[in-house]
Structure formats: structure tokens, C-alpha cells
Amino acid sequence: MIAGGIEISSAPPRAAPPRRTKARRSPSAGARYFSSKRAIDEGYLVTICRWDPARVRREFARIRWGSHLCMPCPHCGTLDEHRWYEERGVWRCLNGACRKYFGVTTGTLFDAHQRDLRNIYIETFLWSCGAAGIPALTVRAMVGTVSYNTSFSTIQKVREGLARGHNAGLIAGVVEIDGAHASGHDAAGKRGRPLAQQRPKGQAEMDAQAQSVMDAFNRKQDQKRLTPAQRRALKAENEELRRDGLVRDPNTGAILPHNRRMVMTLRRRTGNPGDGSVWTKVGVGMAETPEVAEYLAHRHVLMPESILATDLGVAFSKLGKKFRLHTTVNHSETLVGPNGEHVNMAESFTARQDRAEAGIYLNIEPKYLHEYACETAFREDHRRVSPRLKTEKLLFWALNVGKSQYWRNYTAGENRQFEELVPKRRAVGASSGPRKRVPGQEMEIRPPR
Ligand SMILES: [Zn+2]
Incomplete structure (x- = not known):
């Protein structure tokens, strides 16, 4: 702006933008794929x-x-x-x-x-x-x-x-096995109540929480020093729990909610850096027990020629001896061990399964959890495949596994009568219970003429 021959600047000189001190994070392989053609x-x-x-x-x-x-x-x-x-x-x-x-x-x-x-x-x-x-x-x-x-x-x-x-067939190579809790969250019980994080915890509550962590740790330590008689007593107690449809978490000793399940993942690494894993098998058990892990490993892994990678869960110590090599990572200390031991590809599956449960399907019934886990395994394995090829693969299986065993006449009221669990299927009724028809009631919902 020029006034009377004198140049007046109306705006103060602009300050130079601050220098970027941190390097920009390069996009992940997934982000690069999704923005590509x-x-x-x-x-x-x-x-x-x-x-x-x-x-x-x-x-x-x-x-x-x-x-x-x-x-x-x-x-x-x-x-x-x-x-x-x-x-x-x-x-x-x-x-x-x-x-x-x-x-x-x-x-x-x-x-x-x-x-x-x-x-x-x-x-x-x-x-x-x-x-x-x-x-x-x-x-x-x-x-x-x-x-x-x-x-x-x-x-x-x-x-x-x-x-x-x-979710059929065998895998061989470096196989990661891990379990993750699914279902059995009391979502309805939280409705209408403030979030736990929003109110400050009292000293007594914090002490109780610390004590429960210590108790779990001590129980685990005690289990290692049991006499044969105590071991038998614990087994009998667990058997009794199982009859009531409950199960004890072998890692912490806590009794799990009746509708809690454990989604077990078996993932074979590709071995190519950046490619992760593209062969995944899943199974659903009541808890991460040696029987469940062993059953799934027998069903899906060529054990003598494979390498097992797990965390320090009690389910895998005996199973590891059947493999050529067993590598473990202590998750309470690190995500990757000193020699590169990890189960991060199995954890990647778990993250997607958690997203599906927490963000999309919300209340996955234990009865159908196995199918949802298979879906996550498919999505995880085909994460860098275009929708057209995915559709063709989905339809290939839908058209090549024979007639439907679970969903024929579903709309006519027929329901699958079991839950796909390992090591054994469990009989369950229809999700909504038996149909209750009160004679004459159908007429009441019609508007009057
Ligand atoms: Zn013919």
C-alpha cells in the first residue's frame, strides 16, 4: 500500500514456518497398497x-x-x-x-x-x-x-x-500359534452407566486390582509346585467346572464367563520381508489349554517339519516338543525376543478380529464365532487382494464345498443345533429359543379394517 509516496505495510512480516524437526512417517505397506491402483x-x-x-x-x-x-x-x-x-x-x-x-x-x-x-x-x-x-x-x-x-x-x-x-488343509513352515479372548463381554451391563475411566478410582479399588494381579501370578507359580494329589484335586475341580459349562484360564487360573471363548490362530509366515503371512487357520476353544492347541496343530500343521513360534502360554510347552523347533517370546517383557522370536502375525489376526467384534459385529454369538473367525482369517490373508478376486475366491468356495449343512431352510425356521468348538462340538439350541406361538395372537397385530 502506497500513501503520500511512503510505503506502508499493513500486515506484520510473516514469521517463517517452524522447521520440521521430526521425519515424516513413511506410509505402511497396507496404506501404500490401498492408495495404489x-x-x-x-x-x-x-x-x-x-x-x-x-x-x-x-x-x-x-x-x-x-x-x-x-x-x-x-x-x-x-x-x-x-x-x-x-x-x-x-x-x-x-x-x-x-x-x-x-x-x-x-x-x-x-x-x-x-x-x-x-x-x-x-x-x-x-x-x-x-x-x-x-x-x-x-x-x-x-x-x-x-x-x-x-x-x-x-x-x-x-x-x-x-x-x-x-479353513481346511495343512500348513508347514514357520507357524505362529496364539489365542485371544473373544465374546463374553458384558456389553449390555454397561449401558446407561458411566465409563469406568471417567470416575477416579479409590485407593481400595486400586489395591484390589493390584491384589488380583498378584493372586493370578501366585496361582500360576503355585501350580508349578503342586504335589500329585493336589494336581488330581485341581483336575477334578476343573472337570466339575466343565460340567457346569465353565472353564478356568490355564494361564491365570481365573474362571472365565460362560460365554467367553478363545479364538486360536495358526499362521504360517511367508518368509518374505514385508509380506507377513497369507496362510491362516483358526479354531475356537473354551480356553487356551494344551488340548485345544494340540488338536488344532494336529488338524492343520505338518508338525515334524515345521517350526513353532508362540508366547509363553502353558498350552504350548508340551506341544513344542513335537515340532522341529519351538521358539518363544516372553510377552511380559518384549514383543520381539533377542533372536527375533515373535508371534506378531498371529497378533495381527487378533487385532482384526477384535476390530470386527468391537467395531462392526458388536455381539458375536459364541455359537457362530467360528464362522466369524474364519471370515477374519480370509480378510487377513487377502488384505492386499482386489475385491473382484476376493469375490471370485469367496464364490469358488461357496460353489465347491457341497450343499449347505448349516443354513438350508434357515428362513423356514431351521437352525443349526451345535457350536463348532475344539476339541469337541457342543450341542446348542436356536439362538432365539424355541418359537412360541400363541393361538390367535397373529391376528392382533393386524390393523383393524
Ligand atoms: Zn450326470
Whole structure:
């Protein structure tokens, strides 16, 4: 600004920005992947929406059999170029002894479905996009499915495919095993009450907390010095607890809530720096006990040629002797041992499972926890895979593990009668209890004419 030949500056001179003293944190491999072009399938959702029914069927056939021209008959297994009936949308078996008709979902989890195949494809695609999970209610809102049960049972069938497809088979190499508590949090009990952190703790409360930590530590120490008679007494006591549906945490000695479960993870490292792990198996037990760990290791790991990596949990000391080598890390001291021992890839799975439980699904019923853990294992293993490939993998398992064992006739009121637990399944009833129909009551909800 110039006034009377004198230059007047109206604003004070600007101070130089403070020098950045800390180095900017470089983005993680996950962040780099998600901002790259590989993480997306450009315009794929719009493409799916434009497919005509024949194209959707071809896509399903390609995912299921690898071809829509030549396939094995689901009834007799004859591999041939079976006869195609365009107007009915089915094939007819060329084997003279069979001659049966079949569609692209015959003998799969979607057997006898009554939905548009494209809707199943779109729901699976949208559901696969979540990092830790997507609720069926959200999928219902996105696709515009009228009934919640329809979306829910479709997604549960996809989960069943994961539980019976992805979570099967053996792994070998450096295998990390770890357990994490899941379910059994009394969320409803906290409703309407102030958070514990918001009110200052009294001295007595803090003393009690310190004492309980000391007690747990002492119990663990005492267990090491038990006489055979005391050991038998403890075993009998634990057996009695088990009959009541309760279990004692072998690490701390505390009695766990009746709906608490332990999600056990078995992850094989890729061995390539930065790649983490992409082979994960899971199982759900009542607690992190030697029996549960041993059962899962027998089911999923080639033990004599593998290396076991665990923390110092009591479940693994005996199991470690069956492996070629057993490395442990003491989590009360460090996350990585002096020679690089760690279970951080198993912890990474646990973090995602916790996110799914705390942030997305909120109240995962113990009855279905195994399926949710399988879902997390899939999401963890395919964290750097585009949604299109994930959808194709999800559908591959849904179309290749046979008919649904858990979700057939679900909408008609049939429920699975067991909980998938290791080492043994446990019989449980329907989540909502038996149906109670009071005669005449159905009429009352109708508006008067
Ligand atoms: Zn046939």
C-alpha cells in the first residue's frame, strides 16, 4: 500500500514456518497398497449391474468349474460338454445312465436358491470390500434386499464356504500359534452407566486390582509346585467346572464367563520381508489349554517339519516338543525376543478380529464365532487382494464345498443345533429359543379394517 509516496505495510512480516524437526512417517505397506491402483477394480460394480442373466450364469460356471462349456455333472460326475437348454437355463447330463438336469448352483451352498444370481454376486462383492467385516444389515441397505434374513443367510452361506473351504488343509513352515479372548463381554451391563475411566478410582479399588494381579501370578507359580494329589484335586475341580459349562484360564487360573471363548490362530509366515503371512487357520476353544492347541496343530500343521513360534502360554510347552523347533517370546517383557522370536502375525489376526467384534459385529454369538473367525482369517490373508478376486475366491468356495449343512431352510425356521468348538462340538439350541406361538395372537397385530 502506497500513501503520500511512503510505503506502508499493513500486515506484520510473516514469521517463517517452524522447521520440521521430526521425519515424516513413511506410509505402511497396507496404506501404500490401498492408495495404489491395484486395490480397486475400476468400474467393476457398474459392469456387474449391466450383465444379463446369461452372462451372470457364465461367470458362476467359470468360477465353479473353470468353464461354462465343459463341466462335471453334479449328480454323477461325468465330465463332458453337457447339453444346454437356453430357455430353462439348465444343462442336461449326457451320461445315458444319469440324464439329469442341473443348474450352475446345483449341489452347492446356494442349491435351490430363489434369488437372482446377480444379487448374490453383488452382495458378495460389496461384502468382500470391508477391511474387518460388513454387517448383513449394511449389505441389505446397499443392495436394497427387502428381507434382512435373505441377506443374512446369503452372507452366512459365504461364511460357511470359508469355514469348510478356506479353513481346511495343512500348513508347514514357520507357524505362529496364539489365542485371544473373544465374546463374553458384558456389553449390555454397561449401558446407561458411566465409563469406568471417567470416575477416579479409590485407593481400595486400586489395591484390589493390584491384589488380583498378584493372586493370578501366585496361582500360576503355585501350580508349578503342586504335589500329585493336589494336581488330581485341581483336575477334578476343573472337570466339575466343565460340567457346569465353565472353564478356568490355564494361564491365570481365573474362571472365565460362560460365554467367553478363545479364538486360536495358526499362521504360517511367508518368509518374505514385508509380506507377513497369507496362510491362516483358526479354531475356537473354551480356553487356551494344551488340548485345544494340540488338536488344532494336529488338524492343520505338518508338525515334524515345521517350526513353532508362540508366547509363553502353558498350552504350548508340551506341544513344542513335537515340532522341529519351538521358539518363544516372553510377552511380559518384549514383543520381539533377542533372536527375533515373535508371534506378531498371529497378533495381527487378533487385532482384526477384535476390530470386527468391537467395531462392526458388536455381539458375536459364541455359537457362530467360528464362522466369524474364519471370515477374519480370509480378510487377513487377502488384505492386499482386489475385491473382484476376493469375490471370485469367496464364490469358488461357496460353489465347491457341497450343499449347505448349516443354513438350508434357515428362513423356514431351521437352525443349526451345535457350536463348532475344539476339541469337541457342543450341542446348542436356536439362538432365539424355541418359537412360541400363541393361538390367535397373529391376528392382533393386524390393523383393524
Ligand atoms: Zn450326470
